[in-house]
Amino acid sequence: MNYVVGNLEDPVFRPPSEWNALLIAVTNGCTHKCTFCSMYRSKTFSMRKDIEEIKKDIKRAGAYYGNRVRKIFFEDGNAFVVKPEILTELTEYAYKIHPNLEKVSSYAHAKDILKKSDEDLKRLADSGFTMVYVGIESGDDEVLKACKKGATQDDFALAAQKCYKAGIAWSGIFLLGLAGNDPEKSRKHAIESAKLINRMAPPTPIEWYISPLTLGVTPGTELWTQKSTGEFQPCTSTEILQELYTMIEYTSDDLKKCIFNSNHASNYVSLKGELAEDKETFLKVVEAGIKYPNLRRPDYLRRL
Ligand code: SF4
Structure with missing residues (x-):
């Protein structure tokens, strides 16, 4: 069972191993349309522009679930497309709000990893972003x-x-x-x-x-x-x-x-x-x- 708050639009997907993660919408849909994939066809891709709104979702989850959140998964199909400083800010904030948080992860497209500098990725990892x-x-x-x-x-x-x-x-x-x-x-x-x-x-x-x-x-x-x-x-x-x-x-x-x-x-x-x-x-x-x-x-x- 996942912990869910905020404005995640259906359908929602996450890796099987994130079955117990708090799901936070950072984007909606996916940046790509691979020929075999039906997962996000019903959604037009968009990034959530208002970072404070995403933080509010993270904070609201703290109020709902107390100290129980140990994992956060940034949705949707390719949340890693978001600028590294935003992902870092959100990750840092998530650890502030959820004292027992151990893992922050997202789906990522290879090109969006390659677009980020080594320094950006290091800062993101240091903030507690653990896995792609x-x-x-x-x-x-x-x-x-x-x-x-x-x-x-x-x-x-x-x-x-x-x-x-x-x-x-x-x-x-x-x-x-x-x-x-x-x-x-x-x-x-x-x-x-x-x-x-x-x-x-x-x-x-x-x-x-x-x-x-x-x-x-x-x-x-x-x-x-x-x-x-x-x-x-x-x-x-x-x-x-x-x-x-x-x-x-x-x-x-x-x-x-x-x-x-x-x-x-x-x-x-x-x-x-x-x-x-x-x-x-x-x-x-x-x-x-x-x-x-x-x-x-x-x-x-x-x-x-
Ligand atoms: S990148 Fe992944 S989620 Fe997006 S369309 Fe391709 S297979 Fe589907």
Whole structure:
């Protein structure tokens, strides 16, 4: 259950691990329109201009919830687009109002991380902003271009390193199935994603997070239209698992503290552990899922 105050407009999304965070609207909607994403289609993107109003929401939450707030998640789709001094001011204020606050985070687009200077990011981290959740989707530049992600493999690799340097934790999300069911394209999507994971490894062993999700083609998106015309053909569940197998297989055995989590409801198999340490186990679980369809999470439980 989330703590909510103020003017958050429906629909509201947040990462699964922020289920108990106070959600504070800093923007509404998302700056992008990726071809597969239906999340914020009903909202026109806007930034909340009046910082004092956002602070009032933060303060009101203090009155409602007392000392219970330990996490704050800045909404909406890409709150990190906001100027760093504003994010810093809001984060500092949040810690003043909520004495037990331990974590402040938001979704972030790679380009908005890269636009901020190292000093800006450091100030933000020092104010207590702890983590970004980044929808990467693929390490394959062709797939990224086709889905209009607005960033490349290089952008994501650089953005991750910039965050580590500042002291902001990194959580990256990949999207299985995004290349469609062409075997070569699907394999390239998996291999390039593994390459990107390898490039995103922090220079010192700190925890970082990688989560693969599985594509669902939803009405109202460009991908839905492409599917109806046959331009995009989705992967079968077996092909999705083969992609996941290849992605894990091509990650480096030297990765440290990479928390890999495929527990998301969209996935056919559930994996959670440290990527390099648990690689062999992960591969066996995925292989079993490929061989035995009854081991896959059924569609009615995948909430698609
Ligand atoms: S995938 Fe992320 S960046 Fe793209 S439209 Fe959806 S929320 Fe915005």
